[in-house]
Amino acid sequence: xxxLDDVKWDAHGLVPVIAQEATSGDVLMFAFMNxxxxxxxxxxxxxxxxxxxxxxxWHKGEESGHIQKVVELRLDCDSDVIxxxxxxxxxxxxxxxxxxxxxxxxxxYADGAWHSVEPVxxxxxxxxx
Amino acid sequence: xxxLDDVKWDAHGLVPVIAQEATSGDVLMFAFMNxxxxxxxxxxxxxxxxxxxxxxxWHKGEESGHIQKVVELRLDCDSDVIxxxxxxxxxxxxxxxxxxxxxxxxxxYADGAWHSVEPVxxxxxxxxx
Numbered sequence: 030x031x032x033l034d035d036v037k038w039d040a041h042g043l044v045p046v047i048a049q050e051a052t053s054g055d056v057l058m059f060a061f062m063n064x065x066x067x068x069x070x071x072x073x074x075x076x077x078x079x080x081x082x083x084x085x086x087w088h089k090g091e092e093s094g095h096i097q098k099v100v101e102l103r104l105d106c107d108s109d110v111i112x113x114x115x116x117x118x119x120x121x122x123x124x125x126x127x128x129x130x131x132x133x134x135x136x137x138y139a140d141g142a143w144h145s146v147e148p149v150x151x152x153x154x155x156x157x158x
Numbered sequence: 159x160x161x162l163d164d165v166k167w168d169a170h171g172l173v174p175v176i177a178q179e180a181t182s183g184d185v186l187m188f189a190f191m192n193x194x195x196x197x198x199x200x201x202x203x204x205x206x207x208x209x210x211x212x213x214x215x216w217h218k219g220e221e222s223g224h225i226q227k228v229v230e231l232r233l234d235c236d237s238d239v240i241x242x243x244x245x246x247x248x249x250x251x252x253x254x255x256x257x258x259x260x261x262x263x264x265x266x267y268a269d270g271a272w273h274s275v276e277p278v279x280x281x282x283x284x285x286x287x
Contacts, residue, residue, distance in 0.1 A: 031270075032267065032271050045188065047185060049185055055183070059239040104263070104266075104267070105262040106257050106265075107262075110188040126235050134233070134239075137231070137232055138161065138232070138233070141161050142160070143161055143233050
């Protein structure tokens with residue numbers, strides 16, 4: 030599996046992953062993968078991250094149903110960051126964030142403060158039951 | 159400067175930053191900022207990163223001329239990742255990568271290997287002189 034060896038894993042054996050919606054171009058979220066999760070992601074065609082908080086593999090959507098179907102995997106010039114273009118499944122309009130928003134990047138800087146500027150598409154209590 | 163305190167800096171005082179071209183939606187690069195570089199980025203309206211390899215502030219484009227004009231700054235749900243939408247200046251078509259490519263994410267996974275799939279727009283030796 031030389032393609033896995035080509036990735037420059039960090040000191041914790043992880044690589045940062047940017048998930049981008051293929052159709053809209055929207056950056057949806059940022060998370061980490063370890064070697065096993067990247068291999069599973071490539072094999073099953075769905076995003077499998079490494080949850081640092083839970084210390085285990087995290088098949089995105091396993092609770093929420095908000096699965097990310099992999100469209101393509103890209104590696105950067107230093108081979109230490111992955112860009113994963115995905116189809117964000119499970120809800121229309123699509124939801125990637127655990128807050129029930131389309132994207133995790135919903136706080137916008139203006140005039141010396143961060144402002145929440147994106148709507149909650151579906152309440153978290155209705156996502157995680 | 160409470161907006162800077164709202165960012166959850168990592169153990170090294172850094173925050174990961176995703177740079178996305180505002181017009182195309184292309185993810186251009188991934189780098190880090192510290193508190194000072196984020197403040198300068200907001201104040202001058204151009205991307206100022208923290209170079210971990212050089213251990214100093216890095217005004218993107220200072221050598222290459224490939225300045226990134228800030229369109230907006232976004233913070234994610236955990237307040238520990240920044241998405242910076244930019245106008246990539248200095249060359250047409252735009253170049254963000256030190257290899258002379260449009261984007262740093264030019265290696266695409268297919269059939270068990272990473273393949274370089276984006277052209278070099280301008281040779282690095284013609285960029286860094």
